[in-house]
Structures are given as C-alpha cells and as structure tokens.
Amino acid sequence: MEDVARVAGVSAQTVSRVVRNKGYVGAATREKVQAAMAELGYRPNSAARALRSGRFHAIGVIMFSLSSYGNMRTLDAIASRAAQAGYALTLIPVETVSQSTVTGAFNRLTEHAVDGIVIIIEAHELNGAELEIPDGLPVVVVDSTKRGEHAHIDTDQAMGARQATEHLLSLGHETVWHVSGPDESYSAERRREAWRRTLVENERAVPAVITGDWSADSGYAAGVQLREHDDVTAIFAASDAIAIGLIRAFHEAGISVPERVSIVGFDDIPEAANLWPPLTTISQDFAAVGERAVDALMREIDGETDGEAPPIATRLIERASTAAPRG
Template sequence: MADVAKLAGVSSQTVSRVSNGHPGVIPATRELVQAAMRELGYRPNSAARALKWGSFHTIGVILFSLANVGNSKTLEGIAAEATARGYGITLIPVAMPTEAAVIGAFGRLEELAVDAVIVIMEIHLLDAATVGLPPGAPVVVADSNAGDRYPVVDTDQSAGGRLAVEHLLSLGHETVWHVAGPEESFASERRLAAWRETLEAAGRPVPDILRGDWSAESGYAAGQELLQEESVTAVFVANDQMALGLMNALHEGGRRVPEDISVVGFDDLPDSAAYLPPLTTIHQDFAEVGRLCVTDALDQVENGVSEPGVTLVPTRLVVRKSTAPPPQD
C-alpha cells in the first residue's frame, strides 16, 4: 500500500479508501491510485479487509447441477447481481444429490470466508433432520419449500401449471394429460398439483400421470406410452426438454403436433422456439430468481434480520405453434 501511495503521489489513507470502495475520493484521484495498483500488481488483502470492515464481500452458492439449464441461468443472475453490488461468489457444486454430499458441502462452506449463503436445490434433502445450514449465516434458498425456516425465492410453479392447463382447455380439449417430473422435485410436484386442481375445478376427467426425470429421453418414453392412448389430444409436460422427447416420439408414431395432439412445456428454454413445431411453454425468469436471492441475502447481511417466507417470481404463458384446437371427428 505504501508503494502504491508513493507512485500515485497520495497518502496511504487515500489508497485504503480506494481499495475499500469508499465514496469520498474524487474520480481523478481514484483513477490515479487504480493505475498505480495495476502497474505494481497490487491486490487488497481480503482477509485483512474482512477483519477491519466485518465483511468478506463474498456470497457462497451451493447447487446440485450446472448441467441443469435452470440452475445455470439462476447462477448467472446471482453472479450478475452480486457483481453489481460489489460482491464475488464462491461456488460449491454438489456432485450427487445425496444427504452425505449435501452435509459435506455445508461443512466446506463453514470453512470458507463468505458473508451469506444461497442454496439452489429442489431435492427433499434440505428437509432432512440431519442437514443444517451454517448457524448464524444469512441464508436464502432458491426453489424449495423451506419457507418456514429460511427466506425462499421461487418461480410461481402453481400459477405456471394452471396457465398451461387453462390454455389447453380454452382451445376446446376435453382434458389434458400430464408428464410430470421426478417425485423428489418440489417444482414437479407443484406443477402436478396445479394440473390436477385445474382439471378438477373445471369438472374434467383427470388422466393417470406419466413420470419422467426432466430428460428428453424420459419424455420420449412417455410419448411412446401416450401413443397407446387414442383419446389423447393435449399434454402438459413438466419441462421443455421432456416435451422435446415427447414430440419426437409422437412424430415417429404418426401423431402430428398440434393437429392431432397439442403440447405445452414449462421453462421457455432458449431452444424451445426452435423446436419443430416451436413449443408453447411457460416462461420462468431464472435471472430474476437469482437477482432476488442476492437482494434477500444482502438485506440480511446489512440489516441483521432474517424473515422466513417465500417470494414468488411470476410465470407467463408463451403461445407458439405446438397447440391448437382438438381434431374434429
């Protein structure tokens, strides 16, 4: 710091203010100091700054899979908002969704210098009695039903499921079949419950559900099963990737989308508009979920208060070309 001050022709106190982002430095002086830092390769000592200011300016993020498009986009939203607020992120991926792996991730987190924790998970392990988040650490959970213990930010899964079914019924379909996600997923179960409740409220038959695992392969398998059901004219699929596999199976089996069977997905992935036909789906704002996670976490850091509860990010129906009125006899 003394070397930087000497090169920039300022006091060490001014260098300290610049390195800590203090607003009371005129722009010309700040640029002079930053240029000297770059020339000398100076890096502020984050541990020393944390001891002085009581903050590491880092948020820990635990998540199960970067291969999941929703998780990746939520993480992008977290990173963008954290950067805008002057924070970095420490990422702790959990390779397997097992209780031991989750406990291990929490254990590693306790050893790291973070100011708050964001947990991106939808597996019931968060409710396991032996799983506990670091005591005293501000925590926000994305996409879970932990609202009675921690602040939660989630997509409005129920509203999305209801929009999908109502759209298909409004086109004149007698009922809507459903390809659900895995049972251990809260998102899957909320979408399934909304599907069933919407059909029941409309006085329509409730078909047996089919199960997938979020993959296109499982959607393809569900599509092969549905080919055996001549009465099917509309299907709500719990995510876009399964919808892709399902439409492929229907195409191979000679059932046209949407002329014979209408299909609605959920997520509005970037590729869904390029499906053949382009997929009608429910849009999730993953980036907004990530942004609100950071906002809630830093509110706790700054105010020292954690209020359990759920913040829901609205969903919306995106109508494309995979839905139409049912075929006429």
C-alpha cells in the same frame, strides 16, 4: 496504503475509499490512485480487510445438477449479481443429494471463508425425512418449499402449471394429461398439484400422471405410452426437454402435433421457438430468481430480516404446438 498515498499525492483515507470502492472519489483522483497501486504492485489484503470488517466479500453456492438449463441460467445471474455487489463466488456442485453431501458442502464453504450461502437443490425429502440445512451462516434457498427459517426465492410454479392447463382447456380439449418431473422435486410437485387442482376446479377428469426426470428421454418414453391412447389430445409437460421427447414419440408414430395432440412445455429454453412445431411453453425468469437470491442473501448478511418474498410470475408463450382438438 501509505506508500500508495504518497506516490499518488492523496491521503491514505482516499486510497482506502478506492480500495473498498466506498465513498466518493473523483475520476481523476481514482485514476491516480490506481496508477500508483499498479506502479507499486499494491494488492489489497482481503484477509486483513476481513479481520477488520468481519466480511470476506464472498458467497458460496451449493447446487445440484450443473446440466440443468434452469440451474445454469440461475447460477449465471447469481454470479453477475454477486460481482456487481463486489463479492466473489465459490461453487460446490453436489452430484447426489444426501444429508451428508449437503452438510459436507456447507462445511467446505465455511472453510473457504464465505459470508453466506445460496442453495439450489430440488430434493426436499431424504428417505422420508426433511433435508436439514446446517446453521452458522446466512442462507437463501432457491426452491418452492417455503419451509424453515431461511428465505426462499423461486418462480411461481403453480401459476405456470395453471396457465398451461387453462390454455389447453380454453382451446376446447376435454382434459389435459401431465408428464411430471421427478417425485422428489418441489418444483415438479408444485406443478403437478396445480395441474390437478385446475382440472378439478373445471370439473374435468384427472388422468394418471406419468413421472419423468426432466429429460427428453423420459419425455420420449412417456410419449410411447401416451400415443397408444386415442383419447389423449392435450399434454402439459413439466419441462421443455420432456416436451421435445414427447413430440418425437408422436412424430415417429405419424401422429401430428398439434393437429392430433397439443403439447405445452415449461421453461422456454432458447431452442423452444425453433422446434417444429415451435413449442408453446411457460416462461420462467431465471435471471430474476438469481438476482433476487443474491439480494436477499446480502440483506441477511447485513442482519436484515426479509419478509416472505412473493414468487416470480410466469408467462404463457403461445406458439404452434397447441391448437383446438380435431373435430
């Protein structure tokens, strides 16, 4: 740094400000320092800075299911927000959720020298026992659990399910069937509970739930079952992918959507507006989830204690897959 300061004709303190990107440095001076760094081949020693500051300026992410649209949108926002804050990101994908895989991923990130960890894993129970998150680093969890001492960030899953169900009831449907996400998912559980509660509050019959796995294939299998029942006129699907499978199953049987059956999805994936019919759905702000997760983690790293963050609101996006029941 002294060599850089000499070549740039500035103080070592000014070089330090440029390297750390902290404190005011004029644009012209910053350019001189950066040119001197390039000329000398100077690279900041992150390990040395970590020893001095106790910070590695890196965060880890443990995430299940890289194929999930919502998870990838959230991860993209986490990466962008971390980069804005000057933090690198290390991702550890977890293919199967178990206590050993989560603990192993946590330990691997500790070895990679990160300042904190964001965990995006939907499973909340393993063989009837709660999933335990190891201690030792600041942690933010992206899900709807609201359990334990860690900060939780998520979409208001219950609001979205209520919006979907109330929309279908407001059109005149007697009740609303539900194709749920997997039992072990907190998001699926919140949506399922809110759907059931909304029907009960409106004094409507509560049909048996069909459980899927978020995929279009599971939606198609559910649709094959539901199309055999003449009294099914409205369905709330726990994901847009499930809704896509449902629509295919009904179309194959010559059952029109929405003239015969109305369907609402959840997620508002980019393709939702371009389906036929365009899909009515619940929009989640995945970018806000990722950004808030990083912001909360930064505060924990700084030793600040967050209060319970309110969930992020959802929006009903009305398109052409819903209509009043025929007759």
